[in-house]
Amino acid sequence: MYRQVQQRLRSAPPRYWLVLVLVLFFIGLPTVITSFQASEWTLVLIFAIVIMGLNILVGYSGQISLGHGALMALGAYTSAILIHRYQVDYLVTIPIAGLVTGLIGFLLGIPALRLSALYLALATFALAVVTPSLIKRPAGLTGGVQGILISSPDPPQFAKDAFASVTSGPPMSSDQWMYYLSLISALVLFWLAWNLIRRRPGRALRAIRDREVAAASYGINIAGYKTMAFGISAFYAGIGGSLYGLAIGFVSPDTFPLALSFQLLVGTVVGGLASIAGPLIGGVFTFWLPIVSSQFVGSQSWIPAQIASVFQKAGPAVTYGALLIVVMIFAPNGVAGLIRTGYMRLQARLRGAGDRGTGQMPPDPQTV
Amino acid sequence: MAKTGPRLGVLAAFLVTLAACGGSPGTTTATDVGVTSNSILLGNTIAQSGPAAAYGTIANAENAYFTYINNTKGGVNGRKINFKILDDAYTPANAVLLTKQLVEQDQVFAMFSGLGTQTQTSVRDYLNTKKVPQLFVATGATTFMADYSQHNWTIGWQPPYQGEGRIYAKDVLANHKAAKIGVLYQNDDYGQDYLKGLKDGLGSNSSMIVDAESYDVTAAVPTLAAQLSKLKGKGVDTLFIFATPAFTIGALAIRTALSWTPLTYLNSVSNPAVYMKIAASKGAKLDGVISVAYIKDPTDPQWANDDGMKLYKTVIANCSTCKVDDGFNIYGVAVAYTMVDVLTKAGSNMTRENVRNIAVSQLDETNNPFLLPGVVVKTTSNDHFPITQEQVITWSANGWHLQGSLTDERGTIS
Numbered sequence: 001m002y003r004q005v006q007q008r009l010r011s012a013p014p015r016y017w018l019v020l021v022l023v024l025f026f027i028g029l030p031t032v033i034t035s036f037q038a039s040e041w042t043l044v045l046i047f048a049i050v051i052m053g054l055n056i057l058v059g060y061s062g063q064i065s066l067g068h069g070a071l072m073a074l075g076a077y078t079s080a081i082l083i084h085r086y087q088v089d090y091l092v093t094i095p096i097a098g099l100v101t102g103l104i105g106f107l108l109g110i111p112a113l114r115l116s117a118l119y120l121a122l123a124t125f126a127l128a129v130v131t132p133s134l135i136k137r138p139a140g141l142t143g144g145v146q147g148i149l150i151s152s153p154d155p156p157q158f159a160k161d162a163f164a165s166v167t168s169g170p171p172m173s174s175d176q177w178m179y180y181l182s183l184i185s186a187l188v189l190f191w192l193a194w195n196l197i198r199r200r201p202g203r204a205l206r207a208i209r210d211r212e213v214a215a216a217s218y219g220i221n222i223a224g225y226k227t228m229a230f231g232i233s234a235f236y237a238g239i240g241g242s243l244y245g246l247a248i249g250f251v252s253p254d255t256f257p258l259a260l261s262f263q264l265l266v267g268t269v270v271g272g273l274a275s276i277a278g279p280l281i282g283g284v285f286t287f288w289l290p291i292v293s294s295q296f297v298g299s300q301s302w303i304p305a306q307i308a309s310v311f312q313k314a315g316p317a318v319t320y321g322a323l324l325i326v327v328m329i330f331a332p333n334g335v336a337g338l339i340r341t342g343y344m345r346l347q348a349r350l351r352g353a354g355d356r357g358t359g360q361m362p363p364d365p366q367t368v
Numbered sequence: 369m370a371k372t373g374p375r376l377g378v379l380a381a382f383l384v385t386l387a388a389c390g391g392s393p394g395t396t397t398a399t400d401v402g403v404t405s406n407s408i409l410l411g412n413t414i415a416q417s418g419p420a421a422a423y424g425t426i427a428n429a430e431n432a433y434f435t436y437i438n439n440t441k442g443g444v445n446g447r448k449i450n451f452k453i454l455d456d457a458y459t460p461a462n463a464v465l466l467t468k469q470l471v472e473q474d475q476v477f478a479m480f481s482g483l484g485t486q487t488q489t490s491v492r493d494y495l496n497t498k499k500v501p502q503l504f505v506a507t508g509a510t511t512f513m514a515d516y517s518q519h520n521w522t523i524g525w526q527p528p529y530q531g532e533g534r535i536y537a538k539d540v541l542a543n544h545k546a547a548k549i550g551v552l553y554q555n556d557d558y559g560q561d562y563l564k565g566l567k568d569g570l571g572s573n574s575s576m577i578v579d580a581e582s583y584d585v586t587a588a589v590p591t592l593a594a595q596l597s598k599l600k601g602k603g604v605d606t607l608f609i610f611a612t613p614a615f616t617i618g619a620l621a622i623r624t625a626l627s628w629t630p631l632t633y634l635n636s637v638s639n640p641a642v643y644m645k646i647a648a649s650k651g652a653k654l655d656g657v658i659s660v661a662y663i664k665d666p667t668d669p670q671w672a673n674d675d676g677m678k679l680y681k682t683v684i685a686n687c688s689t690c691k692v693d694d695g696f697n698i699y700g701v702a703v704a705y706t707m708v709d710v711l712t713k714a715g716s717n718m719t720r721e722n723v724r725n726i727a728v729s730q731l732d733e734t735n736n737p738f739l740l741p742g743v744v745v746k747t748t749s750n751d752h753f754p755i756t757q758e759q760v761i762t763w764s765a766n767g768w769h770l771q772g773s774l775t776d777e778r779g780t781i782s
Contacts, residue, residue: 036472133584145556248464250490294455
């Protein structure tokens with residue numbers, strides 16, 4: 001038994017160790033940063049979850065969605081309404097929000113079958129446009145434009161004590177508790193996605209993405225897998241939305257603007273389509289880019305005030321666009337793809353490109 | 369083991385480093401966070417990008433006033449005011465995060481003039497729990513003044529939208545008793561607040577409102593033609609437009625295009641002369657349009673030699689991106705004046721508690737040079753509506769003209 005474990009550890013590819021280090025890093029992170037910084041990283045993790053879902057849809061099944069902000073809103077409102085009106089425990093509402101959103105996503109997938117990429121983009125875009133207005137209508141249920149305030153969840157006592165004893169500082173704050181809650185959700189959902197992708201459904205999705213007719217001739221149920229991809233993707237968005245609402249403590253129509261849907265899609269592409277690490281990078285990107293671009297420029301005294309002000313007004317949008325173009329030109333497989341190619345080249349050089357490098361299979365074509 | 373050993377070693381080292389760095393994140397509990405012997409730090413979140421970016425200049429104008437005070441008077445009681453402005457793009461999610469950043473990371477003394485109803489609602493509980501003053505929020509949503517008992521670290525500044533609605537009702541009842549009123553309003557708290565004020569003000573005469581049509585902010589301006597035609601079709605002869613500037617401009621132009629000439633009332637948010645001129649350039653006929661004001665209009669020639677207006681022009685020169693004619697900028701300078709007034713009153717007792725007390729219950733400012741003569745900024749222990757007076761204005765000959773005298777709605781809204 002011990003020998004077997006040792007055997008497996010020894011044969012584990014280096015990226016497994018990288019994952020382990022990364023997980024430990026995220027577990028340890030709140031102990032070295034402030035509670036406020038933890039709340040920032042919470043949103044990074046939440047975006048990573050939603051982008052993972054979007055990645056399953058866009059990267060693996062080759063369908064597009066500009067409506068994931070709306071699906072997040074659905075998840076957030078499901079949680080908020082259950083907590084606020086029916087006094088359901090917030091922990092219970094997170095999976096419920098995921099399932100409700102997943103079901104809606106599955107239903108959305110049915111008309112999506114008949115639409116080609118461009119029209120699907122428009123249809124999901126329409127969803128994102130009408131959602132803020134739809135939310136306002138049943139004002140009694142959704143709080144209308146006033147939104148719903150959710151008091152930030154208090155960490156359970158054991159977590160408070162454990163945190164205080166590890167850091168020998170104050171007990172865990174609710175921001176830090178939200179961080180760990182998001183981290184656990186992200187770990188579970190990434191693990192699920194990883195399993196899904198490596199097995200039969202993942203192969204079927206990629207086959208459909210690359211050549212639908214060929215996939216059908218192999219007996220793959222195209223309609224089934226495409227709607228499933230929508231459903232799973234929406235499930236992720238629902239969980240993410242629910243956590244987003246809890247982390248912010250307030251849901252309202254303006255919490256889910258149109259721009260959010262774009263940011264998520266751009267984050268998916270920049271992080272790296274059809275990759276498991278991509279969504280994490282995408283999450284970091286989606287969260288930090290607007291903040292860095294608007295605060296960094298303003299804080300630089302060498303930039304003339306006039307230019308800084310113009311930049312700030314258009315700020316995040318301009319940087320999003322510019323970065324997207326740069327990424328598409330220099331790293332069409334996103335940042336994750338860039339890292340992978342870089343790593344492979346490095347390895348080839350270290351091992352001596354002459355003997356092994358040439359014999360390698362080219363990496364998967366990763367096109368949408 | 370030969371291979372796993374070093375790897376585990378690296379991991380262990382990493383964990384030890386993490387644990388070693390894990391000191392306490394350092395929280396200060398001093399009663400006057402953000403105040404040093406020579407400075408005071410105030411924080412603000414506002415939309416400087418996104419759909420509501422036009423409002424962003426308000427914070428820059430406020431900063432211009434603080435700069436002016438720092439440069440000419442050496443600050444307030446020897447303390448220079450530092451003002452940190454962050455862009456929330458008008459979304460509550462950003463507002464929450466940036467407010468936490470200002471409070472927990474930048475350690476601001478108080479939040480000042482945060483803009484937007486949803487954005488400021490989203491941080492109200494947080495700031496009240498943390499006992500950080502949320503002063504003079506830039507929204508007229510009635511809840512920020514009326515719900516003082518639940519949120520006593522929060523105070524608004526500008527006249528509440530409901531009060532303005534009531535003033536219109538008074539004007540209609542006094543001058544246009546037989547009016548058949550039609551309302552076009554934005555379907556959110558802002559439009560609904562105005563509509564409620566108008567209805568409450570009309571009281572038993574609220575049947576004068578023949579029809580009320582709404583639109584959503586996500587709608588396109590040309591689609592307003594549908595609502596306006598409907599109102600016209602119902603025989604409306606007095607039109608109320610409770611909208612944000614872009615929609616107001618559109619509605620005025622469409623109204624003229626429909627060759628419809630009802631008596632028209634505009635809410636004060638959308639009445640700066642800059643917007644009126646855009647509407648005129650789009651072919652809207654504007655003569656006789658009615659609105660209200662409580663701040664001096666920088667484009668009005670009657671203030672050309674006014675001391676307050678001269679001061680405003682000196683102040684706004686400190687902001688290279690601010691347009692002198694923009695009504696939002698004089699708003700910013702006027703509210704910053706009140707803030708400086710509060711800090712001056714606090715004197716050496718510069719605690720959050722004391723500053724909040726002065727703002728919510730001891731304001732009595734009769735000399736704010738940027739407001740219309742006679743407008744007072746006042747709060748007492750049971751009245752938390754700082755400004756309640758406004759004056760009816762009408763548009764003619766390319767400018768607004770004050771009519772009659774100030775109307776005061778103090779005590780009518782709760």
